[in-house]
Amino acid sequence: MAIDVATVRKVARLARIAEPEERLASLATELNGIIAWIEQLNEVDTEGVEPMTSAEAVSLPLREDVVTEGGDPEKVLSNAPRRTGDFFVVPKVVE
Amino acid sequence: MAGLTDLTLKAALDGLASKAFSSEEITKAHVDAVEAARALNAFVLETPEKAIDMARVADARRARGEAGPLEGAPLGIKDLFCTEGVRTTACSEILGNFVPTYESTVTANLWRDGAVMLGKLNMDQFAMGSSNESSCYGPVVNPWRKAGGNADLTPGGSSGGSAAAVAARLCLGATATDTGGSIRQPAAFTGTVGIKPTYGRCSRWGIVAFASSLDQAGPIARTVEDAAILLTSMAGHDPRDSTSLPVETPDFASFVGKSVKGLRIGVPKEYRVDGMPPEIDALWEQGIAWLKDAGCEIVEVSLPHTKYALPAYYIVAPAEASSNLARYDGMRYGLRVDGANLTETYEKTRAQGFGEEVKRRILIGAYVLSAGYYDAYYLKALKVRRRIADDFDQAFGKVDALLTPTAPSAAFSLGEKSDDPVAMYLNDIFTVTVNLAGLPGMSLPAGTDASGLPLGLQLIGRALDEGTLFSIGGALEKAANFSGRPARWW
Numbered sequence: 001m002a003i004d005v006a007t008v009r010k011v012a013r014l015a016r017i018a019e020p021e022e023r024l025a026s027l028a029t030e031l032n033g034i035i036a037w038i039e040q041l042n043e044v045d046t047e048g049v050e051p052m053t054s055a056e057a058v059s060l061p062l063r064e065d066v067v068t069e070g071g072d073p074e075k076v077l078s079n080a081p082r083r084t085g086d087f088f089v090v091p092k093v094v095e
Numbered sequence: 096m097a098g099l100t101d102l103t104l105k106a107a108l109d110g111l112a113s114k115a116f117s118s119e120e121i122t123k124a125h126v127d128a129v130e131a132a133r134a135l136n137a138f139v140l141e142t143p144e145k146a147i148d149m150a151r152v153a154d155a156r157r158a159r160g161e162a163g164p165l166e167g168a169p170l171g172i173k174d175l176f177c178t179e180g181v182r183t184t185a186c187s188e189i190l191g192n193f194v195p196t197y198e199s200t201v202t203a204n205l206w207r208d209g210a211v212m213l214g215k216l217n218m219d220q221f222a223m224g225s226s227n228e229s230s231c232y233g234p235v236v237n238p239w240r241k242a243g244g245n246a247d248l249t250p251g252g253s254s255g256g257s258a259a260a261v262a263a264r265l266c267l268g269a270t271a272t273d274t275g276g277s278i279r280q281p282a283a284f285t286g287t288v289g290i291k292p293t294y295g296r297c298s299r300w301g302i303v304a305f306a307s308s309l310d311q312a313g314p315i316a317r318t319v320e321d322a323a324i325l326l327t328s329m330a331g332h333d334p335r336d337s338t339s340l341p342v343e344t345p346d347f348a349s350f351v352g353k354s355v356k357g358l359r360i361g362v363p364k365e366y367r368v369d370g371m372p373p374e375i376d377a378l379w380e381q382g383i384a385w386l387k388d389a390g391c392e393i394v395e396v397s398l399p400h401t402k403y404a405l406p407a408y409y410i411v412a413p414a415e416a417s418s419n420l421a422r423y424d425g426m427r428y429g430l431r432v433d434g435a436n437l438t439e440t441y442e443k444t445r446a447q448g449f450g451e452e453v454k455r456r457i458l459i460g461a462y463v464l465s466a467g468y469y470d471a472y473y474l475k476a477l478k479v480r481r482r483i484a485d486d487f488d489q490a491f492g493k494v495d496a497l498l499t500p501t502a503p504s505a506a507f508s509l510g511e512k513s514d515d516p517v518a519m520y521l522n523d524i525f526t527v528t529v530n531l532a533g534l535p536g537m538s539l540p541a542g543t544d545a546s547g548l549p550l551g552l553q554l555i556g557r558a559l560d561e562g563t564l565f566s567i568g569g570a571l572e573k574a575a576n577f578s579g580r581p582a583r584w585w
Contacts, residue, residue, distance in 0.1 A: 003462070015417060015461040016424075017454055018442035027458070030516065034459060037517050038406040038472070044479050051477035052484060054308055055294040055533020060337050075196040079428035090426050091437040 003031045099124040100264040104168055104321035105348075107267050111157065111167045118157070118167025122150035122211050125169040129213055129265050132238075134585040137250075137260040139174055139232045140182055140215040149211040156209065165328055166209030171266040173257050174215040175222055176202050176312075177301040181212075185303040186230040187220045189423045189448025191430045199301025200333045201270060201312045208328040213266050217256030220450045221420070222277055222305045225522040227255030228513050229452040237285060237506050238263040238581035242547035245584070248506040251281030251522075257315045258285040262581055268316040268325050272302060274309045275408055276502075276526025279538035282315055283501035283551025286540040286579055288322045288568070289315040293558045294533035295340035296326075298333030306415035307338075309408075309530040319539060319568040323347035326561065342559060350565035356390030358567065361494035365401035366525055368503060374544045375500045382498055382541055382552045385574035386567070394494050398486040403479050404528040405520060410463050410476035411531070416453075417460025423448060455516065484532040491557050496567055499525050501538040501551035525553060535561045537568050540577040549579060 005024045008031065012019040019027060073086040082089040099121045102110065110116055126143045146169060153167035177183045177195035184190040198206070206212075220229040226249040227234040237250040238259055250259040254271035258281035261269050271278040273291035282289030290313045297312040304310065314325035327347045333339040362383060367376070383393055425431035425444035432443040449457065463472035490497065503524055512519045529536040535558070538551040552571065556564040 007462070008458070011458050011462045011465065013442075014465060015457050016421075016438070016441040016445055017449070017457065018439070018446040019454075027455075030455060031459060031462070034409065034455075034516060035462075038409055041403055041406050041410075041475050041479050044400065044403055044482060046475060046478035046482065049478040049481050051474055052481035052531075053477060054338070055484075055531075056338060056340070058340070061334075061341075063334070076427075078196055079193050081425060081427075081429070081431035088427055091433075091440050093437055 003028050003035060100128045102267070103318050104267040104316060104324055105318070107168055108165070112162070118150040118153040118211060119147060121167065122146050122169045125213055125266055132263055132265050132585050135236050135238060135259050135263055136233055137217055137235050137256045137263065137265060138171070138214045139184070139186060139217045139256070142181060142212055142214045145181070146211050146213050153209050153211060163207065163209035164324070165205060167211060168209070168267050169211040169213050170205065171213050171216045171257060171260045171269040172202055173218055173254055173270050173272060175218060175272050175303045176270055177303070178202055178212065178215065181215065183215065183303070185221050186218050186232055187448065187450060187453065188231045189430050189445070193428055195301070197301060200298035200335065201302065201329045204328050204331060205270070210328070216260055216269060219253035219255065221303065221416070221453050222253040222272055222274055223416070223452050223456055224252040225276070225280060225519050226509065226512065227252040228509065229450050231450060234509055235259045236509070238585065239285060239506060239548055240581070240584065244546070247509045249284065249509050251284035251506065253277040254281045254315060258282055258287050258289070261285070261287045261315050261317060263585070268314055268321055270312060270329065271315045272310060272312050273530065274305050274412060275530050276523035278313045278315060279526045279536055279551070279553060280502045280522055282538040283540070283549070284506040286549030286577065287315050287317055288319050288537070288539045289313060290322050290326060290537040290561065290564065291529065291535060292326060292330060292561055293340070293535045295338050296330045296561070298331070298336040298339045300333055300335040304419040306412040307419060308415060309412060319565060319572045320348055320351045323351050323565045345562055347561060347565050350562040351569040353566040353569070354390070355386070355567050355570045358391045358496065358563070359394050359494040360386050360391045360567070361394050361396035361490050361497040363396050363398045363401065363490070363497055363499060365398050366499045368524065371500070371503050372544065375503065375550060378542045378550050378552065379498070379500050382571060385571055386498065389570045389574065396490040396494060396497070398490060398528070400479065400482045400486050401528060404483050404531055405524055407476040407479040407483065408527045408531060409459070409520060410472050411480060413456040413460035414464050414473050415460070417457045417464065420453070420457055480531045483528055487532045487534060496563055497555040499553045499555065501525060501553040505544045505548040505550055529555055534558055535564055537564045539568050539572055540579070541571065541575040542577065543579060
């Protein structure tokens, strides 16, 4: 499953990373090198094996659905690239 | 008082307890050492005023008879841990001048116990790397050099700043994190001790996320006992991390010095890889002999899926990273690069803010998770991960711990592997299996190679059995009697 320039362009778009056109070919080569090396996983028989999504055998804990912290907009906004009052300023989302 | 920086953490705590010196004195000695060692680039932010303030508070607490277990001990903090009011960047431009308004649980535990912060330590960007070269602040230089040489070597990664600072006597110990070997490989490259505890031992809350099912915090220190003292403070259940295990934290230092007689030590034959330097093989044999002398029984074991751990890791970790790092969108914190519209703003921000290795991993992650490839790559890797964990389960039916080399080489030159991602990834060949299975792993210095560079041995234990690793580590440390330290050139 070789990765071509069109695939790199698509994946970069999905990942929201602007990759310049001239960089796509070399990225495809790099990613193919890594993916080709990863393909050796196909040698492993995984028939009937349960996928392992966590290193812990315990189920996730539940807690009461109550507010534990919050109510401090100054803290939340203190690193905002742009703000007005108690709001983040972001580019226009809906035309 | 330059001699104060040569003390182990244990000796420093004893000296503080007996009032041989104050925290302000030992902290000042370290502040001066940090300032004099800028050529190493180990610290990305020095906080000398904060350090002295914390030291004075520690001295006052001790005077009142309220000293905590780490009262007055100056430490370095990897820049992956959020520190309230102190810039935290994960050594990435995308976090810019991010100043957390909260403290990570692990560092909060250290301050609760009286530790003093000297500053933030350099690392591979977002903890992605094995040489420290992906840091946006430039690489850390290993304080160790080849005998008779003056070429700059890597301290390893991603916790290269932590390992270099501890080896160069800039701090008594440091926090670090390990997703695929990022505590143990730098420890091996710098002649220091590092332990990645069982997944869930340390809270991940407030640590900048890389791959959440693999990330664990742990200490780097100069002795096994020092590492045990630090881990005891760092660990503990935290309701704010749903994967934090609700278990008691033992006094890990109490395990150091215990007899290891009768323990069964497994030697996995699959860790003998082609092209491994003969010195590392010889050191491994030496480690086996030391443990035999200490009364351990050596058992050959098989971990048949070992060679598949790295390729599985390079699906699982980038997949989780691509999802975790989606949060860096330039809207709420960190860098924002304006574009013509929202999407372009996202794309430009992330293109400029992330380093090349981070982008590469996000792209791989997005690819293996994308429609049509999910089953072939991601699901397959999760199944192989299960196979690797099952291998360990089988082995731990027969043995109490495993002994392996930590890394396939000694420290290499900066720049040597930076053009070949796969060659760089192979650094983690012996360490990454442990992250996939969630087990504890420790690296300790055991000898040097022909050019005088330190080499490490790794101990792997059962889940939540760090205590046994500290006992065996203590026995190995005593037998190896590793007293090497980098000659000061900086």
